[in-house]
Amino acid sequence: MDFKTQLxxxxxxxxxxxxxxxxxxAEDLQRAQLRHILSRARGTELGERYDLGRAxxxxxxxxxxxxxxxxxxxxxIERMIQGERNVLIPGGCRxxxxxxxxxxxxxxxxxVPYLHLQDCHYRGGSDALWxxxxxxxxxxxxxxxGLVLGGSHSPMSLGSQASVGDLSAIxxxxxxxxxNWLRVPRRETLLMSEWNAxxxxxxxxxxxxxxxxxxxxxxxMLVLLRQLLEYTxxxxxxxxxxxxxxxxxxxxxxxxxxxxxxxxxxxxxxRYEETYNASEGFFAIQDDPSESGMLLMLDYGVFYEFIPxxxxxxxxxGSVAEHVxxxxxxxxxxxxDYALVITTLGGxxxxxxxxxxxxxxxxxxxxxxxxxxxxxxxxxxxxxxVTNTDTAIARTTERTGVQVAEYTVAPHFLLDEGKGYHDWxxxxxxxxxxxxxxxxxLDEELRRANSDYDAKRYEDMTLLPLQLEPxxxxxxxxxxxxxxxxGGQHKVPRLSSSRHYLEELLELKQRxxxxxxxx
Numbered sequence: 001m002d003f004k005t006q007l008x009x010x011x012x013x014x015x016x017x018x019x020x021x022x023x024x025x026a027e028d029l030q031r032a033q034l035r036h037i038l039s040r041a042r043g044t045e046l047g048e049r050y051d052l053g054r055a056x057x058x059x060x061x062x063x064x065x066x067x068x069x070x071x072x073x074x075x076x077i078e079r080m081i082q083g084e085r086n087v088l089i090p091g092g093c094r095x096x097x098x099x100x101x102x103x104x105x106x107x108x109x110x111x112v113p114y115l116h117l118q119d120c121h122y123r124g125g126s127d128a129l130w131x132x133x134x135x136x137x138x139x140x141x142x143x144x145x146g147l148v149l150g151g152s153h154s155p156m157s158l159g160s161q162a163s164v165g166d167l168s169a170i171x172x173x174x175x176x177x178x179x180n181w182l183r184v185p186r187r188e189t190l191l192m193s194e195w196n197a198x199x200x201x202x203x204x205x206x207x208x209x210x211x212x213x214x215x216x217x218x219x220x221m222l223v224l225l226r227q228l229l230e231y232t233x234x235x236x237x238x239x240x241x242x243x244x245x246x247x248x249x250x251x252x253x254x255x256x257x258x259x260x261x262x263x264x265x266x267x268x269x270x271r272y273e274e275t276y277n278a279s280e281g282f283f284a285i286q287d288d289p290s291e292s293g294m295l296l297m298l299d300y301g302v303f304y305e306f307i308p309x310x311x312x313x314x315x316x317x318g319s320v321a322e323h324v325x326x327x328x329x330x331x332x333x334x335x336x337d338y339a340l341v342i343t344t345l346g347g348x349x350x351x352x353x354x355x356x357x358x359x360x361x362x363x364x365x366x367x368x369x370x371x372x373x374x375x376x377x378x379x380x381x382x383x384x385x386v387t388n389t390d391t392a393i394a395r396t397t398e399r400t401g402v403q404v405a406e407y408t409v410a411p412h413f414l415l416d417e418g419k420g421y422h423d424w425x426x427x428x429x430x431x432x433x434x435x436x437x438x439x440x441x442l443d444e445e446l447r448r449a450n451s452d453y454d455a456k457r458y459e460d461m462t463l464l465p466l467q468l469e470p471x472x473x474x475x476x477x478x479x480x481x482x483x484x485x486x487g488g489q490h491k492v493p494r495l496s497s498s499r500h501y502l503e504e505l506l507e508l509k510q511r512x513x514x515x516x517x518x519x
Contacts, residue, residue, distance in 0.1 A: 001133070001137055001138070001139055001140070002140045002142070002143045004142040004143050005133065005139055005140055005141050005142040005143065007142075008142050009130070009133050012126075012129075012130035012133065012134075015126075015127065015130055016130055016131070016134055018299070019127065019131070019287075019295075019297075022295070022298050022364045022365070023363050023364040026298055026329060026330065026364070026365060027328075027329070027330040029298040029299050030298055030303060030304065030328065030329050030330070031058065032299075033298070033299065033300075033301060033302060033303045034058060034061065034303040034343065036301065036345070037301065037303060037343055037344065037345055037349075038052055038055055038061065040089065040090055040345065041088075041089075041349070043086065043090055044086050044087060044088060044089060044090060045076075045086060045087050045088075046076070046087065046088050046349065050064045050065050051064065052064065052065075058328055062305075062326065062350075065349055065350045066320075066322070066350065067307070067320045067324060067326060067341060067350050067352060068319075068320070068349070068350060068351055068352070069319065069320065069351070069352050069354075070099075070108050070351075071318070071319070072319065073088070073348070073351070074108075076088055077096075077109055077110075077111060077347075078109075080092065080093050080111060080162075080347075081096060081109065081158050081161065081162045082161060082162075083161035083162075087347075088111065088347030088348075088349075089111065089113050089345070089346070089347040092161070093111045093112070093113045093162070093347070094114075094161070094162055094163060095111075095112045095113075095114075095117070095162070095163055095164075095165075095170050095173075096109040096110060096111055096112060096158065096162055096163070096164045097109070097110045097112050097164070097165070097166065097167040097170055097279040097280075098110075098164050098165060098166060098279075099279045099280075108279075109158075109164055110167075110279045110280055110346070110348075111346050111347045111348075112167070112170055112279075112346060113345070113346055113347065114174075115301070115345050116281070116301060116344060116345045116346035116347075117170070117171075117174060119300060119301045119345060120281045120282050120300040120301055120302060120344070120345070120346070121167070121171060121277070121281070121282050122171075122176065123282070123297075123300055124275070124277055124282025124283075124285065124297060124300065125171075125277075125282070127285055127297065128248055128273065128275050128285045129141070131285055131286075131287050131295075132246060132248075132271075132273055135287075135288070135289060136245075136246075136271065138269075139245060139246075140212060140243065140245070141212060141213060141245070141246075142182070143212070143243075144210050144211060144212025144213065144243045144244075144245075145182060145183070145184045145206075145209050145210055145211050145212065145213075146182045146183050146184070146211070146212065146213040146214075146215060147183075147184055147185075147206055147209075147211045147213070147214050147215070147216075148168075148172075148183050148184075148185075148190065148215045148216065149202070149214075149215070149216035149217070149220055149221050149224055150166065150168025150169060150171070150172060150190055150216070167277075167278075167279045168190075169190075169191055172187055172190050172191060173191075175187075184205065184206050184209045184211065185201070185202045185205040185206055186205065189201045189202055189205055190202075199223065199224060199227060200227075202224060203224070203227050203228050203231045204231070206228070207228060207231060207232050207240070210241070210243055211241045211243070211244055212241070212243045212244055212245055212246075213244070213245065213246045213247070213248065214244070214246070214247040214248070214249075215247075215248045215249075216249065216251075217249065217250065217251035217252060217491070218249050218251070218252060218254050218257045218261070219252060219257070219405075219406065219491065221247070221249070222257060222260060222261070222264075222405075223477075225237055225264055225265075226264075228240065229264075236263075236264055236265065236266055237264050237265045238265055238266050238267040238270070242267075244265065244267065244270060245267075245269055245270060245271060246270070246271045246272070246273055247261070247265075247270070247271070247272050247273070248273050248275055249272060249273070249274060249275070250274060250275040250276060250277050251491065252491055253369070253386065253387070253390040254272060254274060255390040255391060255393065255394040256390055256393045256394060256397070256404050256407075258272070258394060259394075259397050259398070259403055260403050260405075260429060263403075271289075273285075273286050274286040274294055275294070276294055276367075276369065278353060278355070280342060280344065280346065280348060280351070280353050281300065281302050281342060281344055281346065282297065282300060283296065283297060283300075283302065283304075283340075283342075284296050284297060284366075284367055285297060287366075291360070291361065291366060292360045292366070292368065293359075293360035293361060293366030293367055293368045294366060294367055294368070295364055295365070295366055296329070296364075296365040296366065296367055298329075298365070301344060301345035301346075302342055302343070302344045302345075303342070303343040303344075304328070304329050304340070304341070304342060305326035305327065305328055305329075305341035305342075305343070305350065306326060306327055306328075306329070306332050306338035306339065306340060306341060306357075307324060307325070307326045307327075307338060307339040307341060307352075308327075308336060308337070308338055309337040309338060309339055309356055309373075310337075311324060311325070312324060312339050312373065320352065326341050326350070329365060332359055332362065332365075333359070333362075334359045334360065334361065334362055335358060335359070335360075336358065336359070337356050337357070337358050337370050337385070338356065338357055338358070338359075339352055339355075339356055339373045340352070340353050340355050340356070340357050341353070352373065354372055354373050354374065355369055355371075355372060355373070356369070356370045356371045356372065356373055356376075356385065357369055357370060358370050358387070368387065369386075369387070370385050370386065370387040371385040371386035371387060371494075371495065372386070372493070372495075375493045375494065375495050375496055376495050376497070377409065377410070377411055377422065377495050377496070377497050378497065379411035379413070379420060379497055380411070380419075380420055380456050380462045380463045381452060381455075381456055381462065382450065382452050382453040382456045382463060383450070383452045383453075384409075384422075384446070384450055384452075384453055384495060385450075385495070386494045386495055388446065388449040388450040388453065389407075389409060389446070389449075389494060389495065390494070391445070391449045392442055392445035392446045392448070392449045393407065393442070393445075395445040395448070395449075396438065396441050396442045396445050399441055399445075400432060400437075400438055400441060402428060402429075402430065402431075402432045402438055403428065403429035403430070404426055404427070404428060404429070405427045405428065405429050405473075405476075406426075406427040406471070406475075406476040406492060407424060407425065407426040407427065407494065408424075408425050408476075408492055408493060408494060408495070408496070408501055408502055408505065409422050409423065409424050409425075409494065409495050409496075409502075410422070410423050410495075410496050410497075410498065410499040410501070410502040411423070411497060411499070412467065412499075414464075419460070419461075419462060419463065419464055420463065420464065421463060421464040421465060421466055421467055422463075422466045422467070423466075423467050423469070423499075423502060424439075424442070424466055424467065424468045424469070425469050425471050425502060425505055425506065425509075426468060426469075426470060426471060427470070427471040427472070427473065427474075427475055427476055428470060428471075431470050435468060435470065438468070439465070439466060439467070439468040440465070442466065442468070443457070443465050443466050446466070469506075471505070471509060472509065472512060472513075475505060475508065475509055475512070476492050476505070478508060478512070479492065479504065479505050479508050480492065482508070492505075
C-alpha cells in the first residue's frame with residue numbers, strides 16, 4: 001500500500017478482527033441484534049401493538065409479529081412522514097428512501113433514521129473497503145479518487161416533516177468527510193435530477209480526474225464508461241484511468257456484464273467486488289475472492305430470517321399466508337433458496353424485502369442473490385430464477401463471444417397443446433450473426449443451469465425451445481425513461497410470470513420501428 005492508504009488502513013484492523021469472529025459467534029451476534037432492536041421498539045406504537053415488552057427470545061418474537069410486506073406497513077410509514085412520532089421507531093424520522101427495487105407505479109418510502117444510516121449503510125460501505133484492502137495490500141486506494149454513480153433523484157421535501165430521495169442521494173447528503181474528500185463528481189453534480197444532463201455533467205467533470213475506484217450499478221456504470229470513451233477518444237478505460245483498480249458493484253447480477261467490463265477495462269490488476277446494499281439496509285459483502293457468495297454482515301442492527309421458497313405462499317388478498325414459517329439464520333441449509341426477511345433498527349419488522357438468496361456456505365454464512373420472490377418463472381414447473389438465466393447468459397457469451405446488454409423473459413402459453421415456451425427479448429452489444437444458433441446454445445446452457453428446466457425440456461414434453469427476439473439498442477433504457485425510472489438503481493425485471501413487461505417493451509419496439517424503419 002502507499003503511505004496514505006496504509007495510514008488509513010491501520011484504523012480498520014480492530015474492525016476486521018470483529019468480522020473474523022462471525023464464524024464462531026454468528027448465533028450470538030444475531031440474538032444480540034434482535035435484543036437491541038426490541039429494546040428500542042418496546043416504547044413505540046408497534047411495540048405496544050404486539051406487546052413486545054413481553055418478548056423474551058426469538059421464538060416469542062416470531063409468534064407475536066406477523067410476516068409482512070410493504071402494504072402492511074404503508075399506513076404506519078405514511079403517518080411517520082406526516083410527522084407522527086414513536087410509531088415504528090423511537091421519536092421521528094426525517095429521511096425516506098424511495099425504493100427502486102420495483103418498476104411498478106407504486107412508490108415505496110423506506111424509513112432511513114440516522115441510527116440505521118450510520119450503523120448499517122455507512123458501516124457496510126466502510127467494511128467493504130476494509131475487506132478489500134485486507135485482500136489486496138498492493139492497493140493505492142487513498143491516493144486516487146472514487147467515482148460514485150448514484151440515483152437519479154436529489155432529495156425532495158415530503159412536507160415540513162420529511163424528505164425523500166434515492167438511497168444513494170441520501171447517502172451523498174450525509175456522506176462523512178473522508179468520503180466527500182475521495183469522491184468524484186461533486187455533490188451538486190451527483191444530486192442533479194435530470195438523468196441525461198447529469199450523465200453529461202459527470203463525464204465532463206471526471207474525464208481528467210485520477211480515478212482509482214468505481215461504485216454503482218453495473219448497467220448504468222457501463223453507460224457512463226462508454227460515454228467517457230466517446231468524449232475523450234481513449235481506446236479503453238485503462239488508458240483513460242491507468243490507476244483504476246476496483247469496481248464495487250451491486251443492484252443486479254454482474255455475470256452478464258463481466259466480459260464487457262473485461263473488454264472495456266483490460267488492466268490485469270482490475271478487481272470487481274460485489275456488495276448487497278438495498279434501500280432497506282446493507283446486508284452482505286464479497287469477502288473472499290476465492291469463494292462464491294458474499295459474507296452476510298451480522299452486526300449491523302439487522303436480524304435475519306428466511307422462508308424456504310418452496311414453502312412461501314400468499315393469501316387470496318396477496319399477503320403472506322398465515323401458516324408460512326420463517327427460520328432464523330442458525331437453522332438455514334446450504335444450497336437451498338430462501339426469501340429474505342429482515343428486522344432492523346430502521347423500523348421494519350419481519351419484513352419480506354422481496355429478494356431470494358441461497359447460502360453457499362454456513363461457516364461463515366455466505367449468500368448469493370438468486371432472484372426476486374415475485375420475479376421468477378414457474379409456468380411449466382421449470383422454477384427458473386434470475387441466477388439461472390444470468391449464469392446461462394454468461395456461459396453463452398463464453399461460447400459465442402456475443403455480449404448481452406439487457407434482457408427480459410416471459411412465458412408463452414400454447415393452451416390447446418398444454419405446452420408453452422419462454423419468450424426472450426435481448427438487447428445485444430452486437431447481435432449474433434446466427435440468431436437461431438445463439439438461441440440454441442442459450443437453451444442448452446439453461447438446461448445445464450437448472451435441472452427443472454432441463455426436465456421440462458426433455459423431448460419437448462412440456463416446455464418447447466425458447467424463442468428469441470433482438471431488441472434495438474437503447475430499448476430498455478427508453479422503456480425505463482417512459483416509466484419515469486431512468487437511471488440510478490432502476491432496472492427492468494429479468495423474469496416475470498406475467499407478460500406485462502415484455503408486451504410493453506415489444507409495443508415500444510414497434511413504435512420505434514414505425515418512426516424509424518431502419519430499426
